[in-house]
Amino acid sequence: MTLLVTGGAGFIGSNFIFYWIKNHPEDRVVCLDKLTYAGNRATLAPVLEHPSFRFVRGDICDREAVDRLFWEEHPQAVINFAAESHVDRSIQDPGVFLEANVLGTQVLLDACRAHGGVRFHQVSTDEVYGDLPLDRPDLLFTENSPLRPSSPYSASKAGADLLVLAYGRTYGLPVTVSRCSNNYGPYQLPEKLIPRMIVRALAGKTLPVYGGGENVRDWLHVDDHCTALDAILQKGRAGEVYNIGGRSERTNLEIVGLICRRLEVPPEQVVHVADRKGHDKRYAIDSGKLSQQLGWRPQIPFEVGMEDTINWYLDHRYWWEPLAGEV
Numbered sequence: 001m002t003l004l005v006t007g008g009a010g011f012i013g014s015n016f017i018f019y020w021i022k023n024h025p026e027d028r029v030v031c032l033d034k035l036t037y038a039g040n041r042a043t044l045a046p047v048l049e050h051p052s053f054r055f056v057r058g059d060i061c062d063r064e065a066v067d068r069l070f071w072e073e074h075p076q077a078v079i080n081f082a083a084e085s086h087v088d089r090s091i092q093d094p095g096v097f098l099e100a101n102v103l104g105t106q107v108l109l110d111a112c113r114a115h116g117g118v119r120f121h122q123v124s125t126d127e128v129y130g131d132l133p134l135d136r137p138d139l140l141f142t143e144n145s146p147l148r149p150s151s152p153y154s155a156s157k158a159g160a161d162l163l164v165l166a167y168g169r170t171y172g173l174p175v176t177v178s179r180c181s182n183n184y185g186p187y188q189l190p191e192k193l194i195p196r197m198i199v200r201a202l203a204g205k206t207l208p209v210y211g212g213g214e215n216v217r218d219w220l221h222v223d224d225h226c227t228a229l230d231a232i233l234q235k236g237r238a239g240e241v242y243n244i245g246g247r248s249e250r251t252n253l254e255i256v257g258l259i260c261r262r263l264e265v266p267p268e269q270v271v272h273v274a275d276r277k278g279h280d281k282r283y284a285i286d287s288g289k290l291s292q293q294l295g296w297r298p299q300i301p302f303e304v305g306m307e308d309t310i311n312w313y314l315d316h317r318y319w320w321e322p323l324a325g326e327v
């Protein structure tokens, strides 16, 4: 089949393209990416010359360009990673998040409809559920938890999720949605917590932690996210939402502490800064539905994945140094 991957020059999309080409050599993969500040064509260098791969620079909001690409490639499935993805940026400038994340998704859905009911998968986030209290470790997000997004980013993702499900219900489009916890791994832009702390630690800079650093995130290695998406694309039921999580909850301070120990950074380098507006306290995800129905389980223990990730950043300065800027 031909699989259209949008946002494939970003962190998770690029890892997914490497994964798919390796594990599904019979398929053709077409990547559509606008190359915003977050997209990097150089990340895709290992596959750019691959005979089953095509890179197209373009905006998912550009109806004409998307339609042209559908006529050229006739994809049987679309997986949508393309999004503005940084919460802090969404607090500064929400408009671009609504455009890319909601209206862009609508353009893709319309193209899927117009081209005979193409299979569509939306890559979403656990942040659509809002947050959980720190003192109730027994609570986890399930697919039935109410949507209570806290930031313009998560609100735009929740809006897109609802639109995708509505296209499934109204037009019978074969859609699925996945909501994943925080990812880590290679090729993540240094504006996000883990690479930012690694890059700053290596530069001898302070490691700024929001508030007391007690906010909890559930971490999943990006390769485990890719295997979950594969299971959903192949076996997921149309109209369904699947949570994806690692059951690897860590406070932000624990993450920073782990990086400090590994890179031998003195604890004085960690500083506490004013908290993010509307900062979600805790995310924790129940991915029991995905395990029970599609047989998926995460394979990479957090400590192992973090060791590999830190080593990757140590070995790939050429990749992140041009992107590190003022992080």
Ligand SMILES: NC(=O)c1ccc[n+]([C@@H]2O[C@H](COP(=O)([O-])OP(=O)(O)OC[C@H]3O[C@@H](n4cnc5c(N)ncnc54)[C@H](O)[C@@H]3O)[C@@H](O)[C@H]2O)c1
Pocket (backbone or CB within 6 Å): 006, 007, 008, 009, 010, 011, 012, 013, 032, 033, 034, 035, 036, 037, 038, 039, 040, 058, 059, 060, 061, 080, 081, 082, 083, 084, 085, 086, 100, 104, 123, 124, 125, 126, 157, 179, 180, 181, 182, 183, 184, 189
């Ligand atoms: N990073 C995480 O921890 C995480 C967790 C759960 C879900 N997600 C979701 O996964 C997806 C990918 O996240 P990421 O961390 O790889 O993001 P990223 O910011 O690293 O990459 C986003 C990619 O989308 C492209 N893009 C943005 N707007 C576009 C547009 N209008 N048209 C075409 N391309 C466009 C960018 O150029 C970039 O290559 C997002 O939808 C995000 O909401 C991310």
